Amino acid sequence: MRVAVVGGGAVGLTAAHDLATRGCEVTVFERGGYDPESTPGDGSSARAAGVLYDAYAEDIDAEIGGRALERFREFSGEDGFEFRECPYVIAVRDGNETAADAMAASVDRMRVHGREVSVVDPAELGDRFPLRTDDLLATAVADNAGWTDPAGYVAAMAKKAEREGVGFETGRSVGVHVDPPGVAVDDVVTKRFDAVLVAAGAHTKRVFAEVGISVPVKPYRVQALTGRRAYDGPMVYDATAGVYFRPHPTGVLAGDGTVPIEADPDEWKRDADDWFVDDIRTTLDDRAGYDLDVERAWAGLCVATPDGDPLLGELSEGIFVAAGWQGHGFMRAPATGETIAEQMLGETAGISPFDPTRFSGDEEFEIREGMALE
């Protein structure tokens, strides 16, 4: 089977690799540059924070999260990729009873799905980790978690894919052709394929719009930064502040800064906003007594859907889509890439809550922050 993958981010490359290992002839089309030693793609994957966990309340999310962590660990140590074990703490501040109840209810559901997550007393958390906890109402710890450098994963997956015989066509934007499936450059169909996977991240809506298919996804800006001073604690999601942070080779990496407005996938502000840096400075000081000395601050795009679940599956005959991760696309990529590869080969029926045909395409919806406690 000849397969085209449009988009060489974490999801597209994982799918390309898994399709090739299952005997397909695969070509990845990536608009950005491609240098197996350093430059992976041009999209969100290389801008992600690399926070990885399987602490999800929904059964399918927990399963995908668990499978992704399994594969991250399997790949660790190969092709320059490293998975670092590190617990993930969720913290709710005093006065936020609704969020605390929502967190406790989520933890119950995570545990039903076999996730290693527990509600812990804030004082106990303070004994275990170098965090300030006297202003916290409720906390939970997920032990099956870790972090990595997302660009390292993409570079490693590109190398693995190349070794499996995947071809790369890079440096220009391509379009898709439907019926029969194909890939087009400047509206000219260059090649026919048996199946095309569009894993084009923030450009997914645009790629489909060019062939008259409407998919309900919206890109939006989120932000992250790194700091120079050492941080030796766990990964933390301070839910009340809406901020997460984790250890990083230079010191700390922190993020969120969601701007819930639809962004143009080509014209958006790549630098972080000043208010975001100020918020992070305050939260790091409040929660970890950390004095931020910014090394780098940046923005990137996440992609929202009407119901918060991704579009993963067959959209029309031979045309598949994998997009709309609501800020959780990197940590699930090893599993979602694998799932879509299996579905394209007819090995599985796919995941019905993620079926892209559940939408008509013209839904109107607000962008919801991916991490917020319900």
Ligand SMILES: Cc1cc2nc3c(=O)[nH]c(=O)nc-3n(C[C@H](O)[C@H](O)[C@H](O)COP(=O)(O)OP(=O)(O)OC[C@H]3O[C@@H](n4cnc5c(N)ncnc54)[C@H](O)[C@@H]3O)c2cc1C
């Ligand atoms: C600041 C920030 C922090 C984040 N932190 C996390 C995190 O901690 N954990 C997590 O799970 N997720 C995180 N995310 C989200 C994560 O980055 C994305 O969900 C994930 O990387 C999506 O991967 P992808 O392969 O679907 O898309 P992308 O990585 O965006 O890949 C899509 C690729 O398609 C290419 N492309 C687009 N259009 C075309 C075209 N027409 N022709 C050819 N190529 C095309 C692009 O150049 C791009 O390389 C974060 C995102 C940001 C911005």
